Amino acid sequence: MASLTVRQLDDRLKQLLRLRAARHGRSMEDEIRVILRAAAQGGSHKAAEHAAPPVSPSPRVSSAVAAAGGRVLLVIGGGIAAYKSLDLIRRLQDRGTSVRCILTPAAQHFVMPLAAGALCGERAYTDLFDPQSEFDVGHIRLARDTDLIVVAPATADLIAKLAGGHADDLASAVLLATAKPILIAPAMNRQMWAAKATQRNLAQLVADGVRVVGPNAGEMAERGEAGVGRMAEPLEIVAAVEAITCKTGVLSGTRMLVTSGPTSEPIDPVRFIANRSSGKQGHAIAAAAAAAGAEVVLISGPVNLPDPSGVTVVRIETAQQMLAAVEQALPVDVAVFAAAVADWRVERVSSRKIKKQRGGPPKLELVENPDILSTVAHRKSGRPRLVIGFAAETDDVIANAKAKLKKKGCDWILANDVSPATGIMGGDANTVHLVTASGVESWPPQAKDGVARTLVERIAAALVEAKK
Numbered sequence: 001m002a003s004l005t006v007r008q009l010d011d012r013l014k015q016l017l018r019l020r021a022a023r024h025g026r027s028m029e030d031e032i033r034v035i036l037r038a039a040a041q042g043g044s045h046k047a048a049e050h051a052a053p054p055v056s057p058s059p060r061v062s063s064a065v066a067a068a069g070g071r072v073l074l075v076i077g078g079g080i081a082a083y084k085s086l087d088l089i090r091r092l093q094d095r096g097t098s099v100r101c102i103l104t105p106a107a108q109h110f111v112m113p114l115a116a117g118a119l120c121g122e123r124a125y126t127d128l129f130d131p132q133s134e135f136d137v138g139h140i141r142l143a144r145d146t147d148l149i150v151v152a153p154a155t156a157d158l159i160a161k162l163a164g165g166h167a168d169d170l171a172s173a174v175l176l177a178t179a180k181p182i183l184i185a186p187a188m189n190r191q192m193w194a195a196k197a198t199q200r201n202l203a204q205l206v207a208d209g210v211r212v213v214g215p216n217a218g219e220m221a222e223r224g225e226a227g228v229g230r231m232a233e234p235l236e237i238v239a240a241v242e243a244i245t246c247k248t249g250v251l252s253g254t255r256m257l258v259t260s261g262p263t264s265e266p267i268d269p270v271r272f273i274a275n276r277s278s279g280k281q282g283h284a285i286a287a288a289a290a291a292a293g294a295e296v297v298l299i300s301g302p303v304n305l306p307d308p309s310g311v312t313v314v315r316i317e318t319a320q321q322m323l324a325a326v327e328q329a330l331p332v333d334v335a336v337f338a339a340a341v342a343d344w345r346v347e348r349v350s351s352r353k354i355k356k357q358r359g360g361p362p363k364l365e366l367v368e369n370p371d372i373l374s375t376v377a378h379r380k381s382g383r384p385r386l387v388i389g390f391a392a393e394t395d396d397v398i399a400n401a402k403a404k405l406k407k408k409g410c411d412w413i414l415a416n417d418v419s420p421a422t423g424i425m426g427g428d429a430n431t432v433h434l435v436t437a438s439g440v441e442s443w444p445p446q447a448k449d450g451v452a453r454t455l456v457e458r459i460a461a462a463l464v465e466a467k468k
């Protein structure tokens with residue numbers, strides 16, 4: 001059998017391939033074999049989906065960070081994934097980022113401070129009360145003299161300490177003393193990850209503005225164990241670092257509208273028809289776009305969420321009001337329709353409370369609501385350059401999403417399985433498939449914030465690509 005040699009791929013394809021291979025823990029050649037095998041089996045989209053890259057870095061982001069250099073303080077926690085953090089140091093340095101390292105006491109059971117220090121080009125910091133380090137750097141300067149702190153692996157214990165505001169060792173003291181953004185790459189046994197305490201701590205960290213990359217699903221360090229809990233691959237962490245440190249904003253100069261939450265269609269003054277929607281995903285997209293420098297208008301139905309910072313929020317109740325607000329917000333460069341719009345409304349809304357009657361329940365005549373996504377996507381003039389819809393499905397997720405892409409005339413659909421068993425409805429995590437005219441990409445299960453950031457990166461990359 002001849003061996004495979006990868007040549008004559010452009011840089012972007014090579015980078016995609018490298019990410020995809022890293023994500024699956026394969027060599028680039030092995031990854032190509034998997035892709036070819038899937039294609040030979042008739043291109044079953046299941047195989048293609050699983051081989052798809054979770055993050056596509058924007059070329060603009062990468063070059064901007066490389067040019068800017070940037071400083072990362074890497075906190076290595078005590079988990080078996082710590083060995084990957086040594087590779088992470090190299091990957092960051094490849095992009096012109098300078099890296100300083102802190103090792104927790106537990107981390108030193110897995111990697112040597114000497115190894116981390118040798119890679120960083122300066123000694124690794126380990127001790128809060130080390131007189132030498134307090135003299136030459138000190139924990140406050142470690143916390144200050146960086147653009148970003150990355151915690152990888154972020155163990156359950158480190159996450160708990162960070163959420164609780166502990167400061168009893170160097171890593172936790174620095175994390176508490178910093179005003180810089182923090183990115184964590186959780187890694188732990190799947191049960192520890194699923195534990196209520198971990199999820200509670202994580203929700204607290206996300207609410208506090210801590211960014212999260214991963215964890216991924218797959219085989220764990222323990223023999224025969226698999227599930228969600230594997231640390232994100234170094235290249236995925238680098239992509240997340242780039243998305244954060246490129247503060248000039250990959251979407252600066254872009255005007256964007258996002259719809260979010262449910263609509264509420266009145267029956268009478270006390271009753272209404274609505275879809276289930278927490279608005280978490282739409283709000284996270286608006287927040288991520290604003291953080292990336294976009295000017296964002298968020299048009300939201302009734303939700304129980306704070307307004308994302310830096311975003312103009314327009315509150316509406318009904319689908320008709322949502323359509324009017326959307327048209328008011330145009331023109332925009334990008335429109336993301338994440339709202340769960342009620343498909344029908346009651347034709348004649350009673351101005352008085354409908355009383356129960358002997359003759360049985362009232363007969364409600366329903367009429368169809370305007371399809372906001374389709375209306376905007378089919379505009380002859382003033383159509384946004386990129387129109388993105390969602391497809392909430394319980395069956396045949398991909399097939400239904402492909403049909404919706406065509407029917408609604410949008411450019412991309414983010415499809416997700418909202419069957420009750422998935423816990424996506426109202427939950428903090430999401431598993432989505434990006435369906436475009438050119439194919440289907442399945443992103444790994446991740447926090448809705450992570451989905452939002454990945455989407456923002458993809459939008460930025462698509463806008464750059466469209467300008468070429």
Ligand code: CTP
Pocket residue numbers: 259319337338339340341342343369370371372373374388389390391392393404
């Ligand atoms: N959407 C919209 N206006 C509507 C209905 C849906 O803008 N009246 C948008 C949603 O915001 C989403 C996409 O269309 O981006 C798909 O919504 P979904 O509820 O999955 O599909 P429907 O069009 O309602 O089709 P069905 O209920 O038959 O699956």
